[in-house]
Amino acid sequence: MRLANAAIPAVFNEALPGGDLMLADIVIDGDRIASVTPASGSVIGARDCGGGIVVPAFVDMHTHLDKGHIAPRTANPDGTFAAALAATGEDRRAFWTAEDVAARMEFALSTAYAHGTAAIRTHIDSAAPQDRISWPVFAAMKERWAGRITLQGSALTAIEQLPDDLGPHFDLVTEHGGIVGAVMHTVAGREAKLRALLEEAEARGLDVDLHVDESLDPGRNDLALVAAEALRIGFSGTITCGHCCTLMAMDHATANRTLDAVAEAGLTIVSLPMCNMYLQDRHAGRTPRIRGGTLVHEMRARGIPVAIASDNTRDPFYAYGDLDMAEVWREATRILHLDHPVGDWPAAFSAAPAAIMGLADRDKIAPGAVADLVIFPARRWDELMSRPHMDRTIIRGGAVIEATLPDYRELAVP
Numbered sequence: 093m094r095l096a097n098a099a100i101p102a103v104f105n106e107a108l109p110g111g112d113l114m115l116a117d118i119v120i121d122g123d124r125i126a127s128v129t130p131a132s133g134s135v136i137g138a139r140d141c142g143g144g145i146v147v148p149a150f151v152d153m154h155t156h157l158d159k160g161h162i163a164p165r166t167a168n169p170d171g172t173f174a175a176a177l178a179a180t181g182e183d184r185r186a187f188w189t190a191e192d193v194a195a196r197m198e199f200a201l202s203t204a205y206a207h208g209t210a211a212i213r214t215h216i217d218s219a220a221p222q223d224r225i226s227w228p229v230f231a232a233m234k235e236r237w238a239g240r241i242t243l244q245g246s247a248l249t250a251i252e253q254l255p256d257d258l259g260p261h262f263d264l265v266t267e268h269g270g271i272v273g274a275v276m277h278t279v280a281g282r283e284a285k286l287r288a289l290l291e292e293a294e295a296r297g298l299d300v301d302l303h304v305d306e307s308l309d310p311g312r313n314d315l316a317l318v319a320a321e322a323l324r325i326g327f328s329g330t331i332t333c334g335h336c337c338t339l340m341a342m343d344h345a346t347a348n349r350t351l352d353a354v355a356e357a358g359l360t361i362v363s364l365p366m367c368n369m370y371l372q373d374r375h376a377g378r379t380p381r382i383r384g385g386t387l388v389h390e391m392r393a394r395g396i397p398v399a400i401a402s403d404n405t406r407d408p409f410y411a412y413g414d415l416d417m418a419e420v421w422r423e424a425t426r427i428l429h430l431d432h433p434v435g436d437w438p439a440a441f442s443a444a445p446a447a448i449m450g451l452a453d454r455d456k457i458a459p460g461a462v463a464d465l466v467i468f469p470a471r472r473w474d475e476l477m478s479r480p481h482m483d484r485t486i487i488r489g490g491a492v493i494e495a496t497l498p499d500y501r502e503l504a505v506p
């Protein structure tokens with residue numbers, strides 16, 4: 093297959109000449125990209141992209157597939173974080189059989205695939221007894237979707253709920269191919285729990301994915317705690333911290349000091365701006381002032397790897413969403429000012445999370461890269477960001493796929 097007149101963002105191919113979007117011809121051999129050359133103008137025998145923007149297939153590295161699509165049966169009554177936590181717990185205890193979790197995961201993966209996503213990391217609620225229900229479902233889904241979506245799972249429990257003996261918990265998660273994590277809360281004893289989690293992960297050579305500082309309380313700074321512990325241990329794997337919202341509310345000196353420590357400790361960050369916008373700074377009758385996300389520009393300036401992802405989908409933590417990374421890209425660009433210039437921000441939705449997740453050959457549109465691409469009819473950033481672009485073309489394994497979004501009617505959420 094040859095793609096003619098494809099506009100490639102500069103971050104995905106430094107070898108092409110100048111500009112932040114470069115017109116190129118892409119030759120695909122099997123499931124790999126064979127060559128990328130400046131556009132010749134010839135479209136004979138090629139698929140003409142007509143100057144449309146082409147990016148690597150998306151990588152959505154922070155989702156909650158086990159929670160997805162429960163909003164119709166258990167809504168968040170006031171849109172707050174506390175109510176989301178309570179509603180989700182109520183729904184989990186009432187409904188989360190293996191069949192229920194599997195049906196909602198299947199629906200979620202179908203949407204992501206149809207939108208052009210090639211890899212997903214999902215958190216899995218892993219406090220007993222849910223862990224023994226959800227992890228086998230995750231492992232079966234991972235196998236079922238292999239070749240279409242590469243799935244990674246990360247265990248999720250409140251930090252204080254981690255058992256003192258981490259052995260059996262780690263065993264269950266790793267038996268099903270997962271990595272470990274926790275939600276950092278401001279609770280007594282969290283330092284010791286975090287230390288034990290990181291030490292056991294280090295001993296087993298596992299990466300860690302944490303929910304950190306999902307709040308606008310400037311007094312909360314678990315990110316600094318994670319950085320300090322990672323440095324103390326000399327953690328050799330990848331520690332990802334999601335959310336990190338309190339940086340938005342912190343004084344500059346503390347935020348800068350914290351980010352310096354994050355860079356020194358080699359932490360990676362995933363920002364979830366759509367979910368954060370929904371939950372953070374929400375008070376009845378008061379217009380929100382601080383809008384979602386974290387200090388992504390200050391992180392990039394320090395060389396800290398930053399990915400941007402979906403987070404929750406139609407559940408009490410976020411009532412909307414469809415695991416559409418083009419939507420996440422568009423919204424994140426507006427919320428976090430990832431434009432003027434666009435720079436290397438397009439990588440935050442594919443190449444950066446792929447690198448953090450350890451997925452090879454997904455960082456460039458260049459010879460040897462996996463031929464998983466999303467082609468938009470949009471030729472310019474303003475065209476790309478102005479429409480939802482359900483008219484995108486998705487290439488997976490070197491061939492155009494014709495996946496359609498599942499109908500909500502297929503999802504029999506009781």
Ligand SMILES: [Zn+2]
Nearest residue numbers: 154156303403
């Ligand atoms: Zn999350």
